[in-house]
Amino acid sequence: MNLYLFDFDKTLYQYDFRRRLPEFARLTGVSQYRLASSWWAAGYERRAESGEWPTADEYLDEFARVTGGRRLSLDEWADARSLAMTRIDGSVAAVARAASLGTVSLMSNNPAPFAEALPRLAPDVCALVGDNRLVSCQLGVRKPDPLAFERALDRYGFAAADTFFADDSLENVLGARSIGIHAHHFTSVDGLDAAMAAFAERTR
Incomplete structure (x- = not known):
């Protein structure tokens, strides 16, 4: 998994x-x-x-x-x-595909109101990830600090080598890579799909 x-x-x-x-x-x-x-x-x-x-x-x-x-x-x-949010359909579809392959979770730098209002803000995403919502205000540390990623791995009990991470911030991606996570710099849905496919295929 x-x-x-x-x-x-x-x-x-x-x-x-x-x-x-x-x-x-x-x-x-x-x-x-x-x-x-x-x-x-x-x-x-x-x-x-x-x-x-x-x-x-x-x-x-x-x-x-x-x-x-x-x-x-x-x-x-x-x-x-x-008012500031617009769904990226292909990205949400990628989360749905990931949910069929393993454990999925959000990992977002945001304050407490975001964490508490997320089921209202993005019910589609919450339906896919359930309670797996890691918001920095709850972790006590922000990406790209490697500690944030270490706490995420500890929360779910996964090794870095078995973890995929996608973020639009290259700085955050580099923070994840620094502890061995397979991290993808998100710039397009096509790129995300290709990166996820490569990650899923790595052990086949």
Whole structure:
């Protein structure tokens, strides 16, 4: 059996941050510039992705405190987030194929609201991976840190040699390769399909 790990943003779903920021501004009453500069540019999102605010409530409280805007509900956060997401049909189909070949899991750098809202944001993906959803806020470490991949292998009990990983970030791919995982830099569905086929064939 093999383990298949898939990044989420820009690998399974296209993601455009600029499409969610105006909605955040409308909901919070804070300008897009202030939101982007006080939260994202100041490093708070990265800290959240590393697990500093491990629940959606803690994240949303801190987001309101730092940005000075109205506190968002999780539903509002998820609705705004969904505006930035577009399913990549071929990639989701690849996850379905992988599920017939071994264990499949997400492995995504994201904060707690994403982890808690994912069944609503991407029910199609959740139906394929079940509870196998590794989000960096829960792992306590972000890709490309090799520790993130080591924790993923420990979680599922697989060796690096029996693990496939796909991500649009070359930096994350190199982090996975550094511990021996078969990692693919996602740029197209055709490339993903070919890489998965080569991985599945390696022991035949």
